[in-house]
Amino acid sequence: MKMFRKLLTLDEAQRVIHQHFKPKPLGVEEITLLETCNRVLAQDITATLDIPPFNRSTVDGYAVRAEDTFGADENKPTKLKLCGKVNVGEPTKTAVAHGTAVEIVTGAPIPEGADAVVMIEHTERKENDLHVYSAVAKDENIMKAGADIKKDEKTLKKGQLLGSREIGVLAALGMAKADVYAIPRVAALSTGAEVTEPGRRLPPGKIYDINAYSLSAAVRESGGKPAYLGVFPDDMAELQKVLKQALTVADMVITSGGVSVGPKDVMPQTLDSLGKPGVIVCGIAIKPGKPTTVALINEKLVFSLPGHPTSALLVFHMLVRPIIERMTGKKAEKNLKVKAFMGMRTFPAKGRRTFIMVRLKRGKSNRLVAEPVPTGLSGAIMTLAKADGFVEIPENQQFVDTDEEVAVQLFKNLEGEA
Amino acid sequence: MKMFRKLLTLDEAQRVIHQHFKPKPLGVEEITLLETCNRVLAQDITATLDIPPFNRSTVDGYAVRAEDTFGADENKPTKLKLCGKVNVGEPTKTAVAHGTAVEIVTGAPIPEGADAVVMIEHTERKENDLHVYSAVAKDENIMKAGADIKKDEKTLKKGQLLGSREIGVLAALGMAKADVYAIPRVAALSTGAEVTEPGRRLPPGKIYDINAYSLSAAVRESGGKPAYLGVFPDDMAELQKVLKQALTVADMVITSGGVSVGPKDVMPQTLDSLGKPGVIVCGIAIKPGKPTTVALINEKLVFSLPGHPTSALLVFHMLVRPIIERMTGKKAEKNLKVKAFMGMRTFPAKGRRTFIMVRLKRGKSNRLVAEPVPTGLSGAIMTLAKADGFVEIPENQQFVDTDEEVAVQLFKNLEGEA
Numbered sequence: 001m002k003m004f005r006k007l008l009t010l011d012e013a014q015r016v017i018h019q020h021f022k023p024k025p026l027g028v029e030e031i032t033l034l035e036t037c038n039r040v041l042a043q044d045i046t047a048t049l050d051i052p053p054f055n056r057s058t059v060d061g062y063a064v065r066a067e068d069t070f071g072a073d074e075n076k077p078t079k080l081k082l083c084g085k086v087n088v089g090e091p092t093k094t095a096v097a098h099g100t101a102v103e104i105v106t107g108a109p110i111p112e113g114a115d116a117v118v119m120i121e122h123t124e125r126k127e128n129d130l131h132v133y134s135a136v137a138k139d140e141n142i143m144k145a146g147a148d149i150k151k152d153e154k155t156l157k158k159g160q161l162l163g164s165r166e167i168g169v170l171a172a173l174g175m176a177k178a179d180v181y182a183i184p185r186v187a188a189l190s191t192g193a194e195v196t197e198p199g200r201r202l203p204p205g206k207i208y209d210i211n212a213y214s215l216s217a218a219v220r221e222s223g224g225k226p227a228y229l230g231v232f233p234d235d236m237a238e239l240q241k242v243l244k245q246a247l248t249v250a251d252m253v254i255t256s257g258g259v260s261v262g263p264k265d266v267m268p269q270t271l272d273s274l275g276k277p278g279v280i281v282c283g284i285a286i287k288p289g290k291p292t293t294v295a296l297i298n299e300k301l302v303f304s305l306p307g308h309p310t311s312a313l314l315v316f317h318m319l320v321r322p323i324i325e326r327m328t329g330k331k332a333e334k335n336l337k338v339k340a341f342m343g344m345r346t347f348p349a350k351g352r353r354t355f356i357m358v359r360l361k362r363g364k365s366n367r368l369v370a371e372p373v374p375t376g377l378s379g380a381i382m383t384l385a386k387a388d389g390f391v392e393i394p395e396n397q398q399f400v401d402t403d404e405e406v407a408v409q410l411f412k413n414l415e416g417e418a
Numbered sequence: 419m420k421m422f423r424k425l426l427t428l429d430e431a432q433r434v435i436h437q438h439f440k441p442k443p444l445g446v447e448e449i450t451l452l453e454t455c456n457r458v459l460a461q462d463i464t465a466t467l468d469i470p471p472f473n474r475s476t477v478d479g480y481a482v483r484a485e486d487t488f489g490a491d492e493n494k495p496t497k498l499k500l501c502g503k504v505n506v507g508e509p510t511k512t513a514v515a516h517g518t519a520v521e522i523v524t525g526a527p528i529p530e531g532a533d534a535v536v537m538i539e540h541t542e543r544k545e546n547d548l549h550v551y552s553a554v555a556k557d558e559n560i561m562k563a564g565a566d567i568k569k570d571e572k573t574l575k576k577g578q579l580l581g582s583r584e585i586g587v588l589a590a591l592g593m594a595k596a597d598v599y600a601i602p603r604v605a606a607l608s609t610g611a612e613v614t615e616p617g618r619r620l621p622p623g624k625i626y627d628i629n630a631y632s633l634s635a636a637v638r639e640s641g642g643k644p645a646y647l648g649v650f651p652d653d654m655a656e657l658q659k660v661l662k663q664a665l666t667v668a669d670m671v672i673t674s675g676g677v678s679v680g681p682k683d684v685m686p687q688t689l690d691s692l693g694k695p696g697v698i699v700c701g702i703a704i705k706p707g708k709p710t711t712v713a714l715i716n717e718k719l720v721f722s723l724p725g726h727p728t729s730a731l732l733v734f735h736m737l738v739r740p741i742i743e744r745m746t747g748k749k750a751e752k753n754l755k756v757k758a759f760m761g762m763r764t765f766p767a768k769g770r771r772t773f774i775m776v777r778l779k780r781g782k783s784n785r786l787v788a789e790p791v792p793t794g795l796s797g798a799i800m801t802l803a804k805a806d807g808f809v810e811i812p813e814n815q816q817f818v819d820t821d822e823e824v825a826v827q828l829f830k831n832l833e834g835e836a
Contacts, residue, residue: 033616033631034631034634034644034646036635037634037635037638037639038638049620051625051799051800052625053620053624053625054622054623087611088610088611088612088623089610089611089612089613089621089623089624090611090623091621091622091623092623107610107612107625107725108612108623109622109623147798148798148799148800148801149799149800155800155803156803162635163635163639163829164632164633164635164636164639164731164734165632165731165799165802165803165829166803167631167632167635168628168629168631168632168635168727168731168799168802168803169799169800169803170616170631171616171626171627171628171631171632172625172626172628172727172799173616173626174614174616174617174618174620174626175616175617176615176616176617177617192506192507192525193505193506193507193508194506194507194525194526195507196592197594198451198588198589198591198592198593198594199592199593199594199595200592202467202471202592203509204472204509204527205472205506205507205508205509205510205526205527206471206507207469207470207471207525207590208589208590208591208592209589210586210589210590211586213451213452213585213586213588213589214582214583214585214586214589215582216452216455217454217455217580217581217582217585217586218582220455220456221455221581221582226452228452307525309586309590313582313583313586380565380566381469381566381567381583381586381587381590382469382566382567382573382587383566384583384586385573385574385583385584385586385587411581411583
């Protein structure tokens, strides 16, 4: 087995991973517009038509030549000859000549010859004559063709996440289908003789598996599609078998457990046996998360995270999530951060970048206070469930003081005001 | 038809809707743990066991009686008799009596009689004897049963959105299934003779439908399940037929178009013909969104939104989304707001609460500036796609000044720092 003499820093580990693996989308698929919500656009969208495609009336009234109405007011109406009507959704048949007007409704196309619309409120009809009591300027009450989107205008970009507003743009352009990036598939499994799947009876000395479930959900939250594989013993032959299978069906594999220094921690050896280059990161100087191991096998990444649930999810958040997000084709998103004041003096682990779980609350003057939640137990899933986010303390910092301003990276978006 | 003499304010409209309809979850379904991501928990979760279920070693080493090691140091090791080993996942067979030690690995259950674990680094093995070079205190290197979660502890609450961390808690408790709220089904349709479905050839005088697509996506973003029904003409008989069908298959219906004052705006009449009480809100003093009509039919809400895409999505955001969210069982979430400085003096519409679409950018001293995007055209879907959020100007305010501090309600979460 390769030797890894010293722990890498988090930055070094990220650099090593990046040297071996450039995350990028895995393919493109064409799907119907209704399926595109929350997918990532895989094409630049250039408008193939003007939106609106024609000059439209923005009011109910009469299409006229503006100059015919000049000087009209309440006492001295202009008289025009009525000749026809345009409805919405119909092509215009009648043209507007000097001295004439055509009835029009909101959204209907402006007939040829007309260059303004008089609102119905400013007119009076006398049989076939129209009295106009208010002058209109050229283009008044008209939405011009292309006013919303111009033909050949670049509207949406490759890499944009599609939501209600972007889907509205695609619909406006008449696109019933769109090219989106394929969703990366990420397999998740847990290892350990003590781990039992939820739903079964718990034998003495055993605990229920958390990580294959919480990591599957984290994959989904990152935009990937999880493949839950279950729980496996720390046995090299069995692990080789399931990892080979996982590498066939998935684009990335995440395991948890089996990476500490104990005699049963066979994961690094197993990973090295499966292909080149094998293990590329074996231990990172962070707390929690030190035993984290990363391998590259057949050009696919395998992350072996610590068995402690909090450590596993935190390392996922720091190291794995950004890579899955890039594989979805999304533009890199930074974690959402808020400023807060530390609730108590807090010390990092010596020589390791340390992540302190915190809960946010309102303190004096309504300012946000980051209250550390007890982290003595990195296995504590409740600690994590209660935390709003974490504060990062660099390797070389002695401590963070009470009331010191810190940036809290949020696990999810805070409700209400940020 | 009922008469609605004056426009309601937004607050009045919300009050009227609330008087007629109390949004609440529609039912409960039991699903497997792997399906629970992004669903809303429908049960309070009380722990049925301690987590961990037994006292566990947090290190590799030897389980001992702490008092046996008192006084031990590098020069004067304590000698203990080795009697057995506990592995992870195995019940403990050997008890630790005075003067004895049992080998133990990380995560294994502490054997009877022992009350501390000595780390392997502080020991030396001489055949069946163990030399301990460092004293340990009672409970040292032990994670006690229930340290993470205590039996009978309330862990998660009805109404919590399930993500990776909450699913981790459910897994820890051995739950392979959970009760979640049913997803509300919301039907969406567009009306108008000028509207054509995307993917077809665009006849002269017509435009592509935007709203049934963007509103379907907005329903999904709010936690509902959209049912896209398509485009229908402004014809009372046809609308009655499709609305009846929509009210059968969906829990709420959203239409767009057909609610202005034009002669073809048959929607309010149609709604009144379908059941009691029929139309409850007919016009709201907001801009954009004035023609918004709301009906209650067979205890289901029908929202008839304006045909302009921006107006439709904005009214959805203000009026419809909070109701769908409560129907999912989620705790009410406020829109995410950020503080910013207005980029230019901006005037509201007279007597109407006005929503100004803005784009956020960084100004001098890196402060956030809210730059209004042209809103002359409330039909402009690109305006909306380019905006980051909106600023609300109350009915009685004259204007918002340049550099005035405003709260921007975000359409989605800003990337990076909030």
